[in-house]
Amino acid sequence: xxxxxxxxxxxxxxxxxxxxxxxxxxxxxxxxxxxxxxxxxxxxxxxxxxxxxxxxxxxxxxxxxxxxxxxxxxxxxxxxxxxxxxxxxxxxxxxxxxxxxxxxxxxxxxxxxxxxxxxxxxxxxxxxxxxxxxxxxxxxxxxxxxxxxxxxxxxxxxxxxxxxxxxxxxxxxxxxxxxxxxxxxxxxxxxxxxxxxxxxxxxxxxxxxxxxxxxxxxxxxxxxx
Numbered sequence: 460x461x462x463x464x465x466x467x468x469x470x471x472x473x474x475x476x477x478x479x480x481x482x483x484x485x486x487x488x489x490x491x492x493x494x495x496x497x498x499x500x501x502x503x504x505x506x507x508x509x510x511x512x513x514x515x516x517x518x519x520x521x522x523x524x525x526x527x528x529x530x531x532x533x534x535x536x537x538x539x540x541x542x543x544x545x546x547x548x549x550x551x552x553x554x555x556x557x558x559x560x561x562x563x564x565x566x567x568x569x570x571x572x573x574x575x576x577x578x579x580x581x582x583x584x585x586x587x588x589x590x591x592x593x594x595x596x597x598x599x600x601x602x603x604x605x606x607x608x609x610x611x612x613x614x615x616x617x618x619x620x621x622x623x624x625x626x627x628x629x630x631x632x633x634x635x636x637x638x639x640x641x642x643x644x645x646x647x648x649x650x651x652x653x654x655x656x657x658x659x660x661x662x663x664x665x666x667x668x669x670x671x672x673x674x675x676x677x678x679x680x681x682x683x684x
Contacts, residue, residue, distance in 0.1 A: 461572050464639035467599055470494050472521050472632060474594055475504055475534070475574040486513055487589055492575035492632035493520075493548070494641070495555045496674075501683075502555075503674060505632030505646050506546045520550040523592045524576070525650045526544055531589070533583035536683050543673050544614045544646055546631075547683070558633050558641045562671050565619065565642045572636070573599040573621065573645050573666065575629030598625055604662050607667060609649065616646065617673060621666040624648045634668045643668040 472494045479486040491508030495501065509518055522529035529552070565571070580593040601623040607617045621634070625645050633641040647667040650651040652660040677683075 460570065460637050461598065461600055464572065464635055464637050465574075467639035468558060468574060468633060468641075469496075469596055470523060470556050470634055471524075471591070472574060472596065473502075473520060474579060474628070475508050475529070475631065476519040476521055477512040477516040478519055478531075479516040481513070481515065487581050488512075489579035489581070489584055489594065489628050490518075491628060491630040492645075493531045494633040495558065497557050498555055500550045500552055500555055501537065502548055502550070502556065503644060504546050504548065505546045505644060506541050508608065508631045509536070509539070509546050509548075510541070513514045520552075521589065521591060524591050525596070528591055538677060538678060542613065542615055543669070543677075544616070545644070545669065545677060547584060547586030547623060547677065548683075558635070559639060560671050560674070561642055561668040562675050564670065564672075566634060567603050567619075569603045569607060570637060571603060571621065571634050571642060573601060573623070573625050573632060573634055575625065575632035575664045577628035579628055594662075595677060597626070597629065599625065601666070604665065609667070611647075611649075614647075616667050616669060617665050618646070618668045619644055620649060621668060623664045641671065643670045644674070
């Protein structure tokens with residue numbers, strides 16, 4: 460079902476790397492996923508992808524890993540909204556294919572696919588460069604189970620829930636349908652405790668996706684063109 464759309468989306472997503480130097484120790488990792496929204500290097504990710512990193516971290520773009528690895532480029536912040544958990548950034552490199560965004564409200568039951576770079580394993584080479592050989596794209600088909608408006612941990616989410624949860628490293632990735640149209644940003648996990656009489660409560664985990672209407676509102680407010 461998603462073969463065609465994955466072939467499209469795979470060229471527009473990338474892992475957000477961080478590099479933290481603490482004295483003689485250098486820590487490198489992947490904090491999440493970003494995706495391009497124009498061909499000028501502007502991209503969207505979750506705000507927490509850029510802040511839930513070690514102190515004194517530099518955020519880096521290394522290209523469309525694993526297919527097109529480039530020398531590290533520093534990520535520049537254009538706008539961030541910590542409450543709605545959205546970050547608009549830019550990398551100074553061209554020729555980056557943007558995704559196709561839909562600002563329509565997706566219906567419950569619609570098939571969608573999550574994507575990103577979960578559980579990336581990184582090695583620093585002896586020359587100081589980053590070995591990304593074990594960083595891979597991941598695809599998780601699922602479907603929309605309900606709409607959601609939630610406030611948690613100081614963040615306000617307006618969007619929808621998916622049946623399956625994402626893995627660490629997929630935050631900020633685009634959520635798209637079988638035609639490759641992006642409907643939102645994979646942002647968080649919601650856990651609900653369902654009481655059971657005389658039994659241990661059942662924990663239910665769902666993915667939380669921010670709808671593109673939030674992105675549209677932000678882009679309009681900053682007069683993004």
